[in-house]
Amino acid sequence: MRNLWLIFAQAATVAVGALFVITTLKPEWLGRSASGPQVVELRQAMSSAILPGRATSYNDAVRRAVPAVVNIFTSKEIKSQRHPFLDDPLFRHFFGDRLEEEPQRAASLGSGVIVSSKGYILTNHHVIEAADEIEVALVDGKKLKARAVGSDPETDIAVLQVEGGQVPAITFGDADALRVGDVVLAIGNPFGVGQTVTMGIVSALGRNQLGINTFENFIQTDAAINPGNSGGALIDTAGNLVGINTAIYSRSGGSLGIGFAIPASSAKQVMEQIIETGSVTRGWIGVEAQEITPEIAESFRLSSTNGVLIAGVLRGGPAEKAGLKPGDVLVAIEGRSVKDPNSMLNLVAALVPGKPASIRYKRDNKDVEVQIAVGKRPTQQRRRR
DSSP: OHHHHHHHHHHHHHHHHHHHHHHHHOGGGGTOOTTOOOSSOOOOOOOGGGOTTOOSOOHHHHHHHGGGEEEEEEEEEEOOOOOGGGGOHHHHHHHGGGGOOOOEEEEEEEEEEEOSTTOEEEEOHHHHTTOSEEEEEOTTSOEEEEEEEEEETTTTEEEEEEOSSOOOOOOBOOGGGOOTTOEEEEEEOGGGSOOEEEEEEEEEEEEOOSSSOSSOOEEEEOSOOOTTOTTOEEEOTTSOEEEEEEEEOOSSSSOOSOEEEEEHHHHHHHHHHHHHHSSOOOEEOOEEEEEOOHHHHHHTTOSOOOSEEEEEEOTTSHHHHTTOOTTOEEEEETTEEOOSHHHHHHHHHTSOTTSEEEEEEEETTEEEEEEEEOEEOOOOOOOOO
16 A cells, blocks of 8 residues: 555656646647736737838938038138227338238038039028138038028028039928928038938927027927038938928037928928029018917907917008008918917918908907908018027
């Protein structure tokens, strides 16, 4: 009997040991997952090594775009204060022209994008503002003199042209199809170190009311944009131009991951007007608009916050001639709703000077529609940052 018990104990020990080995090394033999039972069914992503379409390099996009991005060098003469001794005949008798001061010149750096084989270059107005000499350097080191075709301070867009043979031009992408989260690359000449490429994503679209330009519709990106990148290219992963790098939010002068670019579609519209006429013409009606807050709506006994409050009307301007008064609420221009002062500014700017336009506003909570003779927007100076 004792021998039978020993045999049973040994067999049980061997079975438990075998079960432990199988459970540890081959759990699927028992019909169970190695990770144990799942309380909730989860979808496991594929290994990153086999993810379809995963980009490992943007070299092809960079090679397509880089030849069309140029470095811009500008200079201007600085007028120094004339020394009073230069007007003294006695001093001039002894020292002659040796007291005459040499004119000083200030130099600055920026970037630009060749958008046409005819040598047209898009850049920022502030890059070439007040410059009397402009030189661009291609990626191969070749330097060309450039002339300013025209600029628009209110969107901070400028157009240059170089002459000297065929130049590579970039391809425009569909900036209006950009989505938050799309990968973008910024190309420019930061701090004058030479052409540089940085990568990021589209952080936001339609940024406005930043106080950078009069007309704002920025692409926000965390691709590093630094001083010297202004006027450079923001491209998609196919190497197409989707924006012109313009400004950064920074407390130190360097990139903090908040950069702004003008959409290529907006820059193209401005560029075409500049090339055709040398400037940009916009509509104007001569009013000052204010956003309608719930407090203002209550104060003016308005039924909603739709539209903008007319805070001021320029004497003798188109709006006054059409009968608009301070306190009126502008709700639509040419049938398109006015949502805020920024949308009103854009809708008015799109009107053709010299042609009548329909304006709908509220007075004493009653709808009034009139025709207004659109004027030409006066030239504005670019806001200082």
